[in-house]
Amino acid sequence: MSGKTILWVSCGAATLGALAFVFGQRIVSGKSEPPAQRILLRAEAGKFNGSNPTLEVRRGVPVEITVRNDEPGGIPHDFALVGLDLKTPKALQPGEPATLRFTPSRPGEFAYTCTLHPGLMDGRLVVRP
Numbered sequence: 001m002s003g004k005t006i007l008w009v010s011c012g013a014a015t016l017g018a019l020a021f022v023f024g025q026r027i028v029s030g031k032s033e034p035p036a037q038r039i040l041l042r043a044e045a046g047k048f049n050g051s052n053p054t055l056e057v058r059r060g061v062p063v064e065i066t067v068r069n070d071e072p073g074g075i076p077h078d079f080a081l082v083g084l085d086l087k088t089p090k091a092l093q094p095g096e097p098a099t100l101r102f103t104p105s106r107p108g109e110f111a112y113t114c115t116l117h118p119g120l121m122d123g124r125l126v127v128r129p
C-alpha cells in the first residue's frame, strides 16, 4: 500500500467517525428551547469511537454526551472534560453508560480524556461561538 493510500484511508475513517458521532440533533416542539446537541462516545479498544474524534458543539446550546463502555474483557473506563470540571460519576464497567449534560457558556477548546488511560483516550471538545 502506498503512503498516499494509507493517508486517504485514515482521512476517510476520521470523516466517517465525525459524521456518525458528532451531531445527533433532536427536534423539540417549543420554539424557546434549543435542541440538545447529543453525542455518543463508545469506549472500545482503548479509544473513544475508534479515533478520539474532535467534538464540536455550539455555545449556549445544551449538550448531552453519553459515554458507554463497550470494552470486552472487564476493562473500566471513565470520561472527563478537563477545564469544564465535568466527569462521569464513577468508572464505567463494560456495558455501562453514563450521560453528562451541560450548556457551554463560553467558546474555546477543552481536552477530554479517560482518567484511567491518560495518553491513550485523549481528544478535544471545541465550543463554537
Ligand SMILES: [Cu+2]
Residues within 6 Å of the ligand: 043, 076, 077, 078, 114, 115, 116, 117, 121
Ligand atoms: Cu479508559
